Amino acid sequence: MIRKNISPRNGWQQKLENSGFLFHTPDGETYWNESVCYELSLKVSNAIEDATNALLEVCHKGVETVLERGWYERLGINSHEAELIQKSWDLDHLSVYGRFDLSWDFKAPPKMLEFNADTPTSLFEASVIQWQWLEEVFPHYDQFNSIHEKLIKRWNEVANKQKKLHFTSLMSHADDISQTEYLRDTAHQAGFQTEFIFIEDLGYDFSRNQYVDLDDRPIEQCFKLYPWEWLSQEQFGKYINLDKTRFVEPAWKRIMSSKAFLPILWELNPGHPNLLPSFFERPTSGKVVEKPFVSREGNQIKIWENGSTKLCTEGFSEDSRSIYQAYHELPCFDGRYPVLGSWVVGESSAGLGIREDSSVVTQSTSHFVPHYLSSRRK
Template sequence: MKIQNLRKEANWQERLESIGFGYHSIDNVPFWVDDYYYEITNKEADLIYKATNELWEMCLEAVEYVIKHKQYAHFRIPPYMIGHIERSWENDEPSIYGRFDFAYDEEHQELKMLEFNADTPTSLFETGIVQWHWKKHYFPELVDQFNSIHEQLIQSWTTLKPYLKGETLHFSCVKESLEDLTNLEYLRDTAIQAGIQTKLIYIDEIGWADSQFVDLEGEPIQSIFKLYPWEWMVREEFGKNICLDIHQAQWIEPSWKMLLSNKAILPILWELFPNHPHLLAAYFEEPEYLQHFVKKPLLSREGANVEMYYDKEMIYATEGEYGHEGYVYQELATLHREETGFSIIGSWVIGQESCGISFRESDMPITTDKSRFIPHVIKY
């Protein structure tokens, strides 16, 4: 796994914008890296594929364990949501996607799970569409990429279609985020290609009337995909209506995903699968014998409020608004490093199967919302 360079093209922004990628830069600093990329081997791609599938199965076992043994206190979940979570699990409410974040130690060829972005994972459009177009642009000859995201999304929606409630699947996100809207519209487009009737509604446009959620036309919302975190929803004024809804609207992602999107799942996984080769040791309390570790808030997003310790001395920290909900402590991983920065691998599971990867690169060893996206190809 190594970085390869390309000649920087003058019109790279226009090329990306032509396919609907409008947030390629943040404050005029490139978020998308167009002039270098990761080259990985088939062996490395196969390792990621197998690890992702195995960890997904382990995560499902962990959800079953948490629900069976009522371990909700670790997750700081509002008590009124527990019944909803259990029903969504017992009813096998469907999940479309998730993204594992991996650290790759090339020297030891070890792949370690950092966390699982199970509810509202970002960079799906970049991974599934933008880097595929990038590959076709720079490598029109036969070069492969670990990327079947688009096909897998359409197949997943096709499989899900008979089990949707009502005739329309609503899609929702916040108004103010171009990134969220782009990813949401990409997901909605794949659902349309699967033959599903869809409707866009922003989160703040969702109404409540006659004990049910309604859209702007007053029609009941019976199935809805929301690119909006469960932990935000359940703490807002309308959150308790989720359990009062007479239709019991079908939410995608389902509420049982609250357990997997919470960092509390990391110590649970370590308890269930101790010393597993793809897991890092993780605990609810700081263990005395762990010299090098990362302190993570249960609900932090995009690397906020993360503290990194080496020999029990803090060496890096990020700012943010998280931490009041509690922390977990995770063994410090060895990140892949190049001259351009530190990188982690994002590995997508869609329709119960690993189907694509992305790379995020940072100047420091904590990945944040400013971390760069790097495309990749597979070297034969």
């Protein structure tokens, strides 16, 4: 894996915007960065793919164990959420996508930092935008990226083609809207009739016991870029009827999205080559990372070493409870620390998006950097 300095394309901003990618430079700060890129060997991409598939299998088995043993309290999940989780599992509601964040120092196998299972972002840039960059900048090379094609195929496995698909996200989040619209487009390409509605505009019809859109039409299938722990606590969250409305991602993904799932995975799979030791209690020695049960964008992360705090990020955390994960050194390229965002679609690995930062904690201000494979296309 090599980090390279390259020249950005002429008019790259307009090219991104023409593709619908409008948040490449939010508030004047760099997010999409094509002045550099990463070159990966086929051996590296294969190792990431293998680790991702192995981790997905471990996570699914972990969900089954949580359900069998009723370990909801350990995960910070309340009884209402637990009912929805069990119901979605019993109804066999399928998942569309997710993103593992991996750390790899190239000395040991890739390690899972966390699984963004419910509302993973940076999908649009990982799928379409960096592929368009590749086609123009490195047209004779390949990329670890089959996300788009697999998403289109997955909708036909997850959803009922006789029904409409609604897509929803927050009104105030431009990047969330962009990603939701992208996923909506993949569903449209899969042959579905789709509608977009802001989460704030969702209605509820008590006579039908069902969510409805602005035209009072029933919402029978809904992709939501909105966390389950938020949706279940909304005014009408207690009336969710999964027999009438199928949500994507399904409620059982809430188990994986809690950081408390990490010590449970380690407890069930001690010594797994792709897992880091993780605990509910802070070890008194060594270097560990403290993570709230529920947090996003690197908020409220602390690094401890032998009982002393070495780093603490700012931001809001929704949960005062934390877990502790063994610190794993990220590789450093020219003073930047890359995290490998390994995407899954359905039941398998689908591609890679790399975000890097001058800090060892990846946050909302981190840069997305495209990549290509060193082997030429056949």
